[in-house]
Amino acid sequence: MTQPKHGIVLGGGWAGMLAAQVLARHAQTVTVVERDVLPDEPRHRKGSPQGRHVHVLWSSGARIVESLLPGVTERLLKAGAHKINFHQDLVTLTSHGWQHRFPPRQYAIMCTRPFLDWHVRDEILAGGRITVRQRTEILDLVGDRTRISGVRVRDVDSGATQTLDADLVVDASGRGSRLRHWLSALDLPPIEEDIVDAGIAYSTRIYQAPPGATDGFPAINVAADHRLREPGRFGVVYPQEDGTWMVTLSSTRGAGLPTSEDEFLPYARTLRHPLVADLISTVEPLTPVAISRVGANRRLYPERLEQWPQGLVVLGDALAAFNPIYGHGMSAAARSAAALDEQLTAGGDESGAARRMQAAISAVVDDPWIMAASKDVEYVGCRMNAKDPRLTGGATARQRFSDLIADRAVRSSAVCDVVTDVISLTAPQSELASSRFLSLMHQDRVLPELTAPPLTPDELALVDLSPSSLAGVKGLTG
Ligand SMILES: Cc1cc2nc3c(=O)[nH]c(=O)nc-3n(C[C@H](O)[C@H](O)[C@H](O)COP(=O)(O)OP(=O)(O)OC[C@H]3O[C@@H](n4cnc5c(N)ncnc54)[C@H](O)[C@@H]3O)c2cc1C
Structure with missing residues (x-):
C-alpha cells in the first residue's frame, strides 16, 4: 500500500495506542479518537473497566511492545512491575x-493495568506524532462499500459533530465496537461472528x-x-x-x-x-x-467478506476477544499491531491493500482464539454460537x-x-x-x-x- 497520509485510530485503549504507534511510523499524521479522558498518571478510567482485575502481559506481547518502544520493559520493571519467569517464579495447580x-522459558509482566497502560501510552505520546481527540465519541464510518474515507465523531461536552477524513481507519474500539452495525449501514453484508461463552x-x-x-x-x-x-x-x-x-x-x-x-x-x-x-x-x-462479567470468546471474520472496503482495518478486542483467564488479549493485540506494521512496510498494490492487511491481522488471532475457545467448550454450561469446525x-x-x-x-x-x-x-x-x-x-x-x-x-x-x-x-x- 502507498503510505497513508492521515491515519485515524478508533479507541485509545491498549490496541489503539499500539496501532497508533505503528501508524506513526508510516503515516504523515495520526489521530486517536477516544471517548474518555486518558489519565496523565496511572489511574482507572471508565472506558477500561477490566483494569481493576488481574492482567498479565505475556513475553510474546512484551517483546513486540519493546520492539515498538525500545526501553519500555526496563522502564516498567524499574517502576515496580514484576517479571515472572515461567515456571520458576510461579506456583500453579493446573487441571x-x-x-x-x-527453569525459566518464557515470562509474563505483572502489574496493574492503569500502570501498564500509562507507561506505554506515555512513551507513545512522547514521540509527539500522534494527536489524541479525547472526550470524542465515534458515531459512524464515512464512505461507501468500496472505501472508507473517514469517521463521523461527536464532542462529548459540546455535542458538536464533525467528520474527520482519513485514508486509513483502524477500529480498535474494544469489545463494544459497532463495526458490524457501521458496515451494514454502508450496505455491506454482515461480518460472520463466532461466540463461545463459558460464563466467565x-x-x-x-x-x-x-x-x-x-x-x-x-x-x-x-x-x-x-x-x-x-x-x-x-x-x-x-x-x-x-x-x-x-x-x-x-x-x-x-x-x-x-x-x-x-x-x-x-x-x-x-x-x-x-x-x-x-x-x-x-x-x-x-x-x-x-x-x-465480561469474558466470552468472541471473534469476527472480516477476512471472509467477499468485498472489504479500502481504508479500513479492525484489531484488538474489536476483532477478537478471549476468555481473560488465558491472558492473551493484550499480546494478541500487540501481534496484530506488528502484523499491521509488516504490511505497511511491505507496501504493494493499493487495490486490496486493506484486505491484505486485515487478512494478516486476522491470521495472528487464530491461535489465541482456538486455544481459549476449544478449552472453554469443555466447561459445563458453556454457550456456543460458532461455526468454527474445530469446535464442533x-x-x-x-x-x-x-x-x-x-x-x-x-x-x-x-x-x-x-x-x-x-x-x-x-x-x-x-x-x-x-x-x-x-x-x-x-x-x-x-x-x-x-x-x-x-x-x-x-x-x-x-x-x-x-x-x-x-x-x-x-x-x-x-
Ligand atoms: C477481567 C479481564 C481480565 C483480563 N486479563 C487479561 C490478561 O491478564 N492479559 C491480557 O493480555 N488480556 C487480558 N484481558 C483482555 C484485555 O483487557 C483486552 O484484550 C485489552 O484491553 C483490549 O484492548 P483494546 O484496546 O482492544 O480494547 P479496550 O481496552 O476495550 O479499549 C477500547 C477503547 O475504545 C474506547 N471506545 C469504545 N467505544 C468508543 C466510542 N464509540 N467512541 C470513542 N471511544 C470509544 C474505550 O473508551 C477504550 O478506551 C482481560 C480482560 C478482562 C475483561
Missing part, C-alpha cells in the same frame, strides 16, 4: 496437578503483601479441573508494582462468584486447594470487591490429546518448555502437532507427581505457612 517449577466472571480485591513477600514470593495460580464436569473456580495471587497482591477469584457459569467482602475469603476456601485462602486470610485487604467436530479426541499434553507438561521439562512457548503465543499452536514434540512426549524423563505446592521453606516462612497445612487437592489429580 492435572501441581506444576514443577522448571471475575471478582478481585487488592491486599497488602506481607513484608518481603512482594519480591521473594512466587505468583500463585489455582485452576479448575474441567474433567470434573462441574462449573470451574479459579484463584490467583499476583504481585503488583506497589507491594500489593492482586487477588482474583473467577468462575465459569454456574460456579457462583463472591460479590461482597464477606464472601471473598469463604469462596477462596472452595477452590481445589486452600493456598489462596491461606495466603489472604492473614493480610490486610486494601480495596472492596470489583466484579467483571472431534472434540473428544482433541480433548484427550490436550489432556495427555497437560499431564506430561506438569512433570516433563522439555514438554513444558514447548507448551509454555505455545501458551505465551511465542510458538504457533501447530508446534504441538510437530513430530519433534510428539517424540518429546514419548521420550522425555518425567518427574514424580507433586503432592503439595512446590514452595521452598524460605518462601513458606515469608508468608508464615507450614508445609503440613498444604497437602491434598480436591477432586481428580494426574
Whole structure:
C-alpha cells in the first residue's frame, strides 16, 4: 500500500495506542479518537473497566511492545512491575496437578493495568506524532462499500459533530465496537461472528503483601479441573508494582462468584486447594470487591467478506476477544499491531491493500482464539454460537490429546518448555502437532507427581505457612 497520509485510530485503549504507534511510523499524521479522558498518571478510567482485575502481559506481547518502544520493559520493571519467569517464579495447580517449577522459558509482566497502560501510552505520546481527540465519541464510518474515507465523531461536552477524513481507519474500539452495525449501514453484508461463552466472571480485591513477600514470593495460580464436569473456580495471587497482591477469584457459569467482602475469603476456601485462602486470610485487604462479567470468546471474520472496503482495518478486542483467564488479549493485540506494521512496510498494490492487511491481522488471532475457545467448550454450561469446525467436530479426541499434553507438561521439562512457548503465543499452536514434540512426549524423563505446592521453606516462612497445612487437592489429580 502507498503510505497513508492521515491515519485515524478508533479507541485509545491498549490496541489503539499500539496501532497508533505503528501508524506513526508510516503515516504523515495520526489521530486517536477516544471517548474518555486518558489519565496523565496511572489511574482507572471508565472506558477500561477490566483494569481493576488481574492482567498479565505475556513475553510474546512484551517483546513486540519493546520492539515498538525500545526501553519500555526496563522502564516498567524499574517502576515496580514484576517479571515472572515461567515456571520458576510461579506456583500453579493446573487441571492435572501441581506444576514443577522448571527453569525459566518464557515470562509474563505483572502489574496493574492503569500502570501498564500509562507507561506505554506515555512513551507513545512522547514521540509527539500522534494527536489524541479525547472526550470524542465515534458515531459512524464515512464512505461507501468500496472505501472508507473517514469517521463521523461527536464532542462529548459540546455535542458538536464533525467528520474527520482519513485514508486509513483502524477500529480498535474494544469489545463494544459497532463495526458490524457501521458496515451494514454502508450496505455491506454482515461480518460472520463466532461466540463461545463459558460464563466467565471475575471478582478481585487488592491486599497488602506481607513484608518481603512482594519480591521473594512466587505468583500463585489455582485452576479448575474441567474433567470434573462441574462449573470451574479459579484463584490467583499476583504481585503488583506497589507491594500489593492482586487477588482474583473467577468462575465459569454456574460456579457462583463472591460479590461482597464477606464472601471473598469463604469462596477462596472452595477452590481445589486452600493456598489462596491461606495466603489472604492473614493480610490486610486494601480495596472492596470489583466484579467483571465480561469474558466470552468472541471473534469476527472480516477476512471472509467477499468485498472489504479500502481504508479500513479492525484489531484488538474489536476483532477478537478471549476468555481473560488465558491472558492473551493484550499480546494478541500487540501481534496484530506488528502484523499491521509488516504490511505497511511491505507496501504493494493499493487495490486490496486493506484486505491484505486485515487478512494478516486476522491470521495472528487464530491461535489465541482456538486455544481459549476449544478449552472453554469443555466447561459445563458453556454457550456456543460458532461455526468454527474445530469446535464442533472431534472434540473428544482433541480433548484427550490436550489432556495427555497437560499431564506430561506438569512433570516433563522439555514438554513444558514447548507448551509454555505455545501458551505465551511465542510458538504457533501447530508446534504441538510437530513430530519433534510428539517424540518429546514419548521420550522425555518425567518427574514424580507433586503432592503439595512446590514452595521452598524460605518462601513458606515469608508468608508464615507450614508445609503440613498444604497437602491434598480436591477432586481428580494426574
Ligand atoms: C477481567 C479481564 C481480565 C483480563 N486479563 C487479561 C490478561 O491478564 N492479559 C491480557 O493480555 N488480556 C487480558 N484481558 C483482555 C484485555 O483487557 C483486552 O484484550 C485489552 O484491553 C483490549 O484492548 P483494546 O484496546 O482492544 O480494547 P479496550 O481496552 O476495550 O479499549 C477500547 C477503547 O475504545 C474506547 N471506545 C469504545 N467505544 C468508543 C466510542 N464509540 N467512541 C470513542 N471511544 C470509544 C474505550 O473508551 C477504550 O478506551 C482481560 C480482560 C478482562 C475483561
